[in-house]
Amino acid sequence: MQLKDAKILVIDDDIDVLTALRLLLKPFVAEITVEKKPGNLSSLLSGNKYDVIILDMNFNGLVNTGNEGIFWLNKIKETAPETDVILITAYGDIDLAIRSLKEGASDFIVKPWQNQKVIESLREMLQNRKKQGSKSVKPSVAGTKIIGESEELQQVFSKVKKVAPTDANILILGENGTGKDLIAKAIHENSNRQTMPFVKVDVGALTSSLFESELFGYKKGAFTDAREDRKGRFEAAQGGTLFLDEIGNISLRQQARLLTVLQNRHITPLGSNEVIPIDIRLICATNLDISELSDESKFRKDLIYRINTVDLMMPPLRDRGTDVTQLAKHFLDVYSEKYSKGPFKLDPAFLKKLKSHAFPGNVRELQFVIERTVIMADAMLLTEKDLSFSALENNHGSAEIDDMRLETVEKNTILKVIDKNKGNISKSAKELGITRAALYRRLEKYDL
Known part of the structure; x- marks a missing residue:
C-alpha cells in the first residue's frame, strides 16, 4: 500500500500534538483524522476503517492506570486487528513502549520526533504490509555486516529496527560465534547516536583490579603504574554506545559497582573526587542462558532489570x-x-x-x-x-584415549572441559586453572 492512499487516525489529548501531526501528514496521505478523546475510539472504528492509528500512551482521563496507551491499544486490536498502531511516547516511557510492541503495536514514536523519520516509518510500514499479502517480508538493518535471509535472522533484524532509535538498554543473548558483537554494532549504526563513539569492552576478561580503572578511568598517581590521567570506557563512549561483552562472567562485586553507575548515571575516576555525568546507550551481551542469569548467587536481579529493557536472541x-x-x-x-x-x-x-x-x-x-x-x-x-x-567439533578425544603422550592428554582434557561448558572459554579456563589468554594459546597450539 502507498502512503498517499492511506487513511490515518491520530488520538492524543494534547491539541498541539494533534495539530503538528495533522499538518505534517496532510500532504502525504489520503485522509487524516484527529481525535482528542480516546473514549470516542469505538464509534470511530465502527464507522470507519483506518490503515494506521497513531495513539498517545498517556491521557488525563478515563483510564487511570499509568499505561493508558496499552489499554487503548488492546481495544483497537480487539475491534480492528489488521490496523497498524503506532504509539507516541516520551523518553521516560521507553520501557512501556517496548512492552507495547509485545502487545501488538507496530512501532512507536519518541517525542520530540523527527518529521522525516515519521514519514519514512509510515511509508515503510505500509509498503511492508503490501508485501506481506503476497510473500514474506525480509526486513534488513542498514549498515549491518550480518549476512543471511533466514526467518530467524530476519526476526532479529525486525526487533533491531524497532529498538535502535530508542535509548533502551539491550541484552543480546546467544552462543559463542553467533554475531552478538555485529548486532550490537548494527543497533548503534541505526540509532540516533550513530555519529558518536561505539566502545566495546570485553568485561569478562577484566580482573577485579582492572575493572574499575578500565571502565571508569583514573587520575595520575591513583596507583603505582598510573603515570598519567586516563579516561575510562564510560567516558570514552560519552554521547554514544557502550557495549559490554561477556557481562555474565563478571563478579558480584563488579556487578554492584556497575549497578551503582547505571543508577546514578555518573562515574568517579580512581584517585579523584570529581563526579562525571555520563550519557551513554548501554548494550550488553552474554552466552549464558537467561536461566543462569536468574541465579542470584551468580548474578544480581536488579542489574538484570537495568540492562535488559529488551533482549535479543541471536539464533545459532x-x-x-x-x-x-x-x-x-x-x-x-x-x-x-x-x-x-x-x-x-x-x-x-x-x-x-x-x-x-x-x-x-x-x-x-x-x-x-x-x-x-x-x-x-x-x-x-x-x-x-x-x-x-577441527578436532573440537569432530570430538576425537575418545578415539585418542590410548595415546598417553602429555600433549595428547592436555589436548583431550581441554576438549572435554570446553564441551562440558558448552564452548564458554571463561568458564573452561577457570575450571582448568589457567587464564583465558593461556587457554587461547593452547587452542591455537593444537589447532582447535
Whole structure:
C-alpha cells in the first residue's frame, strides 16, 4: 500500500500534538483524522476503517492506570486487528513502549520526533504490509555486516529496527560465534547516536583490579603504574554506545559497582573526587542462558532489570537453514581475495557436507573452516574431500584415549572441559586453572 492512499487516525489529548501531526501528514496521505478523546475510539472504528492509528500512551482521563496507551491499544486490536498502531511516547516511557510492541503495536514514536523519520516509518510500514499479502517480508538493518535471509535472522533484524532509535538498554543473548558483537554494532549504526563513539569492552576478561580503572578511568598517581590521567570506557563512549561483552562472567562485586553507575548515571575516576555525568546507550551481551542469569548467587536481579529493557536472541547457525550456504560463499570470496586464489566452484557434495555439520562454533567456526579450505585447496572445484572440521567439533578425544603422550592428554582434557561448558572459554579456563589468554594459546597450539 502507498502512503498517499492511506487513511490515518491520530488520538492524543494534547491539541498541539494533534495539530503538528495533522499538518505534517496532510500532504502525504489520503485522509487524516484527529481525535482528542480516546473514549470516542469505538464509534470511530465502527464507522470507519483506518490503515494506521497513531495513539498517545498517556491521557488525563478515563483510564487511570499509568499505561493508558496499552489499554487503548488492546481495544483497537480487539475491534480492528489488521490496523497498524503506532504509539507516541516520551523518553521516560521507553520501557512501556517496548512492552507495547509485545502487545501488538507496530512501532512507536519518541517525542520530540523527527518529521522525516515519521514519514519514512509510515511509508515503510505500509509498503511492508503490501508485501506481506503476497510473500514474506525480509526486513534488513542498514549498515549491518550480518549476512543471511533466514526467518530467524530476519526476526532479529525486525526487533533491531524497532529498538535502535530508542535509548533502551539491550541484552543480546546467544552462543559463542553467533554475531552478538555485529548486532550490537548494527543497533548503534541505526540509532540516533550513530555519529558518536561505539566502545566495546570485553568485561569478562577484566580482573577485579582492572575493572574499575578500565571502565571508569583514573587520575595520575591513583596507583603505582598510573603515570598519567586516563579516561575510562564510560567516558570514552560519552554521547554514544557502550557495549559490554561477556557481562555474565563478571563478579558480584563488579556487578554492584556497575549497578551503582547505571543508577546514578555518573562515574568517579580512581584517585579523584570529581563526579562525571555520563550519557551513554548501554548494550550488553552474554552466552549464558537467561536461566543462569536468574541465579542470584551468580548474578544480581536488579542489574538484570537495568540492562535488559529488551533482549535479543541471536539464533545459532544450525537453526538458520540456507544462511550456511550464503555465508560460506561470502567467506569464500573474502579468503579467495586475501590469499589470491580462485575463483572457486562448489561441488554439491561439498555443500551437502557443509550443511550437515552442526557448527557448535557457529559463524566463527564456519569462517575458519572456509579459510582453512581456501588455504589447503589444490583445485578450483572444491569437493567434500577439501572440507575438514577441527578436532573440537569432530570430538576425537575418545578415539585418542590410548595415546598417553602429555600433549595428547592436555589436548583431550581441554576438549572435554570446553564441551562440558558448552564452548564458554571463561568458564573452561577457570575450571582448568589457567587464564583465558593461556587457554587461547593452547587452542591455537593444537589447532582447535
